[in-house]
Amino acid sequence: MKRTLTLAAAALILAGAPAALAETASPWLHIRVEESKGKQSKVSVNLPMAIVHAALEAAPEKVIRKGRIHLRDHGEGDVDIDDFRRIWAELKKAGDTDLVTVEEEDETVTVAKKGDRVLVRVDKKDGSEQVRIDLPTTVVDAFFAAPGDEVDLKAAMVELSKLRGDVVKVTDKDSSVRIWIDEKNAQQ
Amino acid sequence: MAKLAALAALPVVATLAVANTSMLVVDVKEGGPSGHRIVVPVPLFLAQAALNMVPSHATRAEIPAEAVEVMARSAGLLDALADCPDAELVRVEDGNETVVIEKAGDVLRISVDGRRNEQVRVNVPIGVVRDFVKAQGSRELRAADVVAALKQVSNTDLVDVRDGRDHVRVYVW
Numbered sequence: 001m002k003r004t005l006t007l008a009a010a011a012l013i014l015a016g017a018p019a020a021l022a023e024t025a026s027p028w029l030h031i032r033v034e035e036s037k038g039k040q041s042k043v044s045v046n047l048p049m050a051i052v053h054a055a056l057e058a059a060p061e062k063v064i065r066k067g068r069i070h071l072r073d074h075g076e077g078d079v080d081i082d083d084f085r086r087i088w089a090e091l092k093k094a095g096d097t098d099l100v101t102v103e104e105e106d107e108t109v110t111v112a113k114k115g116d117r118v119l120v121r122v123d124k125k126d127g128s129e130q131v132r133i134d135l136p137t138t139v140v141d142a143f144f145a146a147p148g149d150e151v152d153l154k155a156a157m158v159e160l161s162k163l164r165g166d167v168v169k170v171t172d173k174d175s176s177v178r179i180w181i182d183e184k185n186a187q188q
Numbered sequence: 189m190a191k192l193a194a195l196a197a198l199p200v201v202a203t204l205a206v207a208n209t210s211m212l213v214v215d216v217k218e219g220g221p222s223g224h225r226i227v228v229p230v231p232l233f234l235a236q237a238a239l240n241m242v243p244s245h246a247t248r249a250e251i252p253a254e255a256v257e258v259m260a261r262s263a264g265l266l267d268a269l270a271d272c273p274d275a276e277l278v279r280v281e282d283g284n285e286t287v288v289i290e291k292a293g294d295v296l297r298i299s300v301d302g303r304r305n306e307q308v309r310v311n312v313p314i315g316v317v318r319d320f321v322k323a324q325g326s327r328e329l330r331a332a333d334v335v336a337a338l339k340q341v342s343n344t345d346l347v348d349v350r351d352g353r354d355h356v357r358v359y360v361w
Contacts (some may be wrong), residue, residue, distance in 0.1 A: 054268035
């Protein structure tokens, strides 16, 4: 579950839904987390994207500067972001294809590019865990557009604001996480 | 005769002054048959006047540098919050406790409902906080600025806490 939540958090930064829909009204980011066991906790968050953008601007400079995260400032010195940029550029050229398929004893992970989206799928073979993440290429492009060891979170969020629909869906036997964007100020 | 008239007029003038100014009221009610009730009304113009008589160093507190940075940066966030349509922004239901943060008009309402009649209500006047944050240009928090900000609030329950039969309410009237 920890891993799926991490994936969900990463997807929150990067993900989106079909980019074809128009941005005619102000978008709202919705997050819903439900536990089916224990206290059966529920968390729901509804935020206008304008507040998400403002929160990014309000973040301390040591965390994020001008909407960009400096990976080396966060102890990620071993990460060569240029490698990721190169890999991403090559993947984009590849057209629609399964980029990665990992079949393990108990789960299958696939990363595929279809149209203007990168799809991440994780499925436990016993059906106990399922991850669905849609990453529009425009969001990933914006994320990697910053120079050097920076990633541009602000630009990625601007792209994310243009999207409507499910961004992340994670379900396992104890909980579920859904992140989506629409133009409603409440969850349905 | 004129002196007498002036003296007689004093309570009237004082009453009118109080009636025309905001008042911060702290209302504490203890539960149980022998529970006490303490109500402290503080006319804000009097509080401001009193602060002027206190040595300034005693009414100022240093704000940590990080907090100053956060305040400076949060002005935009408060602008966005003020412009945001009314909505329930956050709801957390965790066993016996529910926390809700919602925007209603110019107020950010924070509600906590726990088991055994525990209830907390906090109303944050967004515009007042935003103006206060924007006015802070130094690393000092001045009590006079806090009182001045409170004077902009009217007829608002700022804090309402119920714990069993005890009840604490802080409001501006």
